[in-house]
Each structure stands twice: as structure tokens, then as C-alpha cells.
Amino acid sequence: MGQQWGTIGAALIGFAGLFVGLIVGRRQVTDQAQVEHGQWLRAQRQEAYVQLLDSWETAVRRTEEVVVAERHHRAEERGWDWGEDIIPAIDREVTEAWEPVWRAVERVELIGPDTASEAANGLRTAGRAIVSGALDFDAAWPNRTRVEAAMEEGREARRSAVTAAAGVVQTAPRPGRRR
Numbered sequence: 001m002g003q004q005w006g007t008i009g010a011a012l013i014g015f016a017g018l019f020v021g022l023i024v025g026r027r028q029v030t031d032q033a034q035v036e037h038g039q040w041l042r043a044q045r046q047e048a049y050v051q052l053l054d055s056w057e058t059a060v061r062r063t064e065e066v067v068v069a070e071r072h073h074r075a076e077e078r079g080w081d082w083g084e085d086i087i088p089a090i091d092r093e094v095t096e097a098w099e100p101v102w103r104a105v106e107r108v109e110l111i112g113p114d115t116a117s118e119a120a121n122g123l124r125t126a127g128r129a130i131v132s133g134a135l136d137f138d139a140a141w142p143n144r145t146r147v148e149a150a151m152e153e154g155r156e157a158r159r160s161a162v163t164a165a166a167g168v169v170q171t172a173p174r175p176g177r178r179r
Helices: 003-070 071-077 080-112 114-134 144-169
Strands: none
Touching: 003 080, 003 114, 003 144, 071 080, 080 114, 114 144
16 A cells, blocks of 8 residues: 555656646746747837937927028018918928827827826927927017927927936846836
């Protein structure tokens, strides 16, 4: 009878080892998948943040070019009408410059995390202020005071966005951690 108990004990130990091996193996595969997904997501986020900052810089530069351009005043001298020709052209140029920014903000909002989404929303708010200032035709155009104040707000929002993005992309993925 003692020999049978030894066989039964050995079989139980074998099954327990098999069971533990399955659990450990499954955990290892799960951890590996989580890290690989984290690396993929980190790369997607990095690409989205770079795209947002690049489109932001382009939009700001193009808006500044429109606002300081003397070509609008030269167009007036050539007989173009501000209401029918020049204002719609300025509106189109500025609006087109900012379309890539709005799409890039949405992409950041989709892939997050919350800190980056909040920073992207800050850029959206600042960008809208820049657009609004550049398209302010209620007084003498351009309203340089309003545009400069909006540009400063935009510089601050960009600094915040860079800080938020850096915090995300500089953190390596590891198993067992959820963002």
C-alpha cells in the first residue's frame, strides 16, 4: 500500500507541476503580448504627437505669413474689394492652414492618454484663438494685439503639449501596468 501512495503522490506532484507550468506559461505569454502592444501604442502615440507639433508649427507659420503679408494691401491697391475678394482669401488661407492641426488633435484624443489629450485640447483652444485673432476684421486688419496675445497663448500651450508628450513616450511599457 505504501508504494501505491508514493505513486499517487508522485502523480499529484506531477499534475501540480503541470498546472503551475500552464499558469506560469500563460502569464508569460500574456505579459509578452501586453508589452508588445504597449510598444506598438507608444510608437503610434509618438507619431501622433510629432504630427500634431509639426502641423501646429506649419499652421502658426502660415498664419503669421498671412497676417504680416503686404500682398493683401497691394491687392486693395489693384482694385480688389476687401469684402468680396481679400477677406475670403484670407479666411481660406488661415482655415486651410489649421485643418491638419484639428485632425492631429483628434488623433491624439483617440490614442491618449488623458494627459496628452488634455494638452492637445489646450492646443486646440489656443489655435482657435489664433484663428479668431487672424480673422478679426471688425477693426483695422490685422488686429496685431489680439494676434500676438493668441500667439503667446499658443506658445504656452505648445510647451505644455511637449511636456505631456515627453512624459508619455519616455515611459517604457512593462507587464502588469495599465495606463
